[in-house]
Amino acid sequence: MRTLVLNAGYEPLSVVSFKRAVVLVLAGKATVLAETGEPLRSAGLALGTPSVILLVRYVRAPRRHAVSVSRRGVLRRDGHRCAYCGGVAATVVHVVPRSRRGVDDWLNLGACWLRCHGVMGG
Known part of the structure; x- marks a missing residue:
């Protein structure tokens, strides 16, 4: 499953793996905006399956160069x-x-x- 990552200004940054999204949420670097499917459960935590996460701090995205026409x-x-x-x-x-x-x-x-x-x- 893939997860959409939004910048602190709600701009789309990238799409990451489910595992990376959970790591970002558990580290406190992102919050879950939308969930799908069954929640993840552990002994002391129940976390929804994130489909969209929002980064807590703004990250400067690198500029992508335009692809020349051929x-x-x-x-x-x-x-x-x-x-x-x-x-x-x-x-x-x-x-x-x-x-x-x-x-x-x-x-x-x-x-x-x-x-x-x-x-x-x-």
């Missing part, structure tokens, strides 16, 4: 399937063409079959 990345993201017909994609097309100020970013690029690309006028 033909291989777009094809992999779309599963080598054409966005228009579902066929096997071999090329990448701009949704808004570059001639109309379309940019090279993840939202404006899609995988496309060669015939569909030809029909669109690419």
